[in-house]
Amino acid sequence: MTIAGHFSYWITIFIAIAGLYIVIARGNLVKKLVGLSIFQTSVYLLYIAPGKLIGGTAPIIAQQFQLYSNPLPHVLILTAIVVGVATLALGLALVVRIKEAYGSIEEDEILEQDESLSSEPR
Amino acid sequence: MIAPHFPVLQVVLPLLAAPIMVLLRSGRVAWVLATVVSWAALGIALSLLAQVADGSVVSYAIGSWPPPWGIEYRIDRVNAFLLVLVSLIASVVVVYSRASVAAEVPREQHYLFYTMYALCLAGLLGIAATGDGFNLFVFLEISSLSSYVLIALGRDRRALMASYQYLIMGTIGATFIVIGVGLLYLMTGTLNLADMASRLPQVTETRSVLAALAFLTVGISLKLALFPLHLWLPNAYAYAPSAVTAFLAATATKVSVYVLLRFYYSVFGESRVFSALPMGEILLVLSLGAMFIASTVAVFQHDLKRMFAYSSVAQIGYITLGVSLDSATGLTAGIVHLFNHALTKGALFLLLGSFALRLGAVKFENIGGIARVMPVTSFGIVLGGLSLIGIPGTVGFVSKWYLVLAAFDRGAWWLALLIVLSSLLALIYVWRFVEAAYFREPDETVAKLKEAPAEMLVPAWLMVGACIYFGLDTGLTVGGASQAAAELLRSGR
Numbered sequence: 001m002t003i004a005g006h007f008s009y010w011i012t013i014f015i016a017i018a019g020l021y022i023v024i025a026r027g028n029l030v031k032k033l034v035g036l037s038i039f040q041t042s043v044y045l046l047y048i049a050p051g052k053l054i055g056g057t058a059p060i061i062a063q064q065f066q067l068y069s070n071p072l073p074h075v076l077i078l079t080a081i082v083v084g085v086a087t088l089a090l091g092l093a094l095v096v097r098i099k100e101a102y103g104s105i106e107e108d109e110i111l112e113q114d115e116s117l118s119s120e121p122r
Numbered sequence: 123m124i125a126p127h128f129p130v131l132q133v134v135l136p137l138l139a140a141p142i143m144v145l146l147r148s149g150r151v152a153w154v155l156a157t158v159v160s161w162a163a164l165g166i167a168l169s170l171l172a173q174v175a176d177g178s179v180v181s182y183a184i185g186s187w188p189p190p191w192g193i194e195y196r197i198d199r200v201n202a203f204l205l206v207l208v209s210l211i212a213s214v215v216v217v218y219s220r221a222s223v224a225a226e227v228p229r230e231q232h233y234l235f236y237t238m239y240a241l242c243l244a245g246l247l248g249i250a251a252t253g254d255g256f257n258l259f260v261f262l263e264i265s266s267l268s269s270y271v272l273i274a275l276g277r278d279r280r281a282l283m284a285s286y287q288y289l290i291m292g293t294i295g296a297t298f299i300v301i302g303v304g305l306l307y308l309m310t311g312t313l314n315l316a317d318m319a320s321r322l323p324q325v326t327e328t329r330s331v332l333a334a335l336a337f338l339t340v341g342i343s344l345k346l347a348l349f350p351l352h353l354w355l356p357n358a359y360a361y362a363p364s365a366v367t368a369f370l371a372a373t374a375t376k377v378s379v380y381v382l383l384r385f386y387y388s389v390f391g392e393s394r395v396f397s398a399l400p401m402g403e404i405l406l407v408l409s410l411g412a413m414f415i416a417s418t419v420a421v422f423q424h425d426l427k428r429m430f431a432y433s434s435v436a437q438i439g440y441i442t443l444g445v446s447l448d449s450a451t452g453l454t455a456g457i458v459h460l461f462n463h464a465l466t467k468g469a470l471f472l473l474l475g476s477f478a479l480r481l482g483a484v485k486f487e488n489i490g491g492i493a494r495v496m497p498v499t500s501f502g503i504v505l506g507g508l509s510l511i512g513i514p515g516t517v518g519f520v521s522k523w524y525l526v527l528a529a530f531d532r533g534a535w536w537l538a539l540l541i542v543l544s545s546l547l548a549l550i551y552v553w554r555f556v557e558a559a560y561f562r563e564p565d566e567t568v569a570k571l572k573e574a575p576a577e578m579l580v581p582a583w584l585m586v587g588a589c590i591y592f593g594l595d596t597g598l599t600v601g602g603a604s605q606a607a608a609e610l611l612r613s614g615r
Contacts, residue, residue: 016301023290032290040297047304076256076313080300083263087293090267094274094286101279114280 149232196253298341346378349412364475405446412439476574491564507552
């Protein structure tokens, strides 16, 4: 129960907060997606790190192995990585369309264009 | 022979239909397929509801791997009720969508629209049917990713930005949920929700479990647009194609409410969430905030779709208010309002879609006198609006009646007063529509409009009719909701 013993959790929390901070603090749409990906990455670590035992092997029943690492988190996170890639791809595709429609990928400039549009008379 | 596979078939059918639509690349065939799978899902959901009506539980082991090792689909009265709701709305909206989508989405994208529609339906049904925590997250992402695409198909370029913002918020929400599930998995060593519930009592006092509850609450609240985490919703609903708005407004947030109920009652257990922690109080305050602030914002909108989107945030407040009261009556009120609001908002957004078909943008300044040229659509919106306010004879009244009852049960007369007061705000924004549509002179563009085609009016009026029918005959809705509530309260013990 020392700080060093919880090393992987500290890294997880740091990555999660760094990612969330980028999403919130950056106005550039691509940078936001980068932050989002970093945030999702922290979850991968959260799942996988506790499944690993030092000295543990893959769960193959054999005489010489006593310690096994849990394989389930790896499988789960494989799925989560696919979901993350799909989200990133869709997000980037949207940014391309936004760039075509607005000519900018800065959130404040885009919102400004929409503001001026809605205040004009029809 | 095929009946034992119903729990999984209902999810697999739309999931398999989607890639077939992409391969065939025909808008018409895709629509037929989408219609067939939606109605098939409805049929399956109804038969499942009949199977579990006596309180039994249908458990289906995917690939015959027995739970808790394999993924289990577990249907009880709570999610059977929800499966019927989702597939019912999907079946009605898909009939409507052909004409609406033809007008609002470029022709070459039609087959993609129905592909995404089928995927979104598969995701939503999957969330409802599954009994596995991680599977739930995957289906949540299937439905979310497809709904981002559906929203981005809107005509206005602001739809792109709305979709992007929903993607950011939705992904944060889903990641929070998966963190919560992960923490529970670390503490209990299982992902099966029923198994998790039986193992939680041993570790219930740990900080990890509390953190899991917090992550799940925030994540799910983002997805269900609980005030003040609703910021993605108004733009997403306002700029999405009309059929998409109707479908998502009636199903996506409702399924998220179900996920919240499932985790609160079936996994953590009612006593752990509401007695040991002040979750009820927190939910109560946020619900009241939604009811008053979102309704007030709705009153000042120029765009009708946006106005009803804010109204959705307020109505979600009523659902969570019922949940926060933590009683059988409160929970019944919440679940019955979940059903009733889905019908009401589905009807309203479908009818707004008829305006959008004829007018393009549906703003207050350009619908003056529209009731004279489109009387059927306008009258439907008035009836839907009455249901939002909660006039007797509509479904809205039934939900509010049970909410007020639950408030009195708790001895909170002030809460009953607030429920009625907030309904008055709905009266103001519905009246704004009546004033514009009925009491203004139509201008030249409006005077030339025609009534919407029958294939859009009939599905929309089916929903309006349901709003009235279930307002008068509450046996099915309140009966189903109170059974579901009893089931939830029992499951957490």
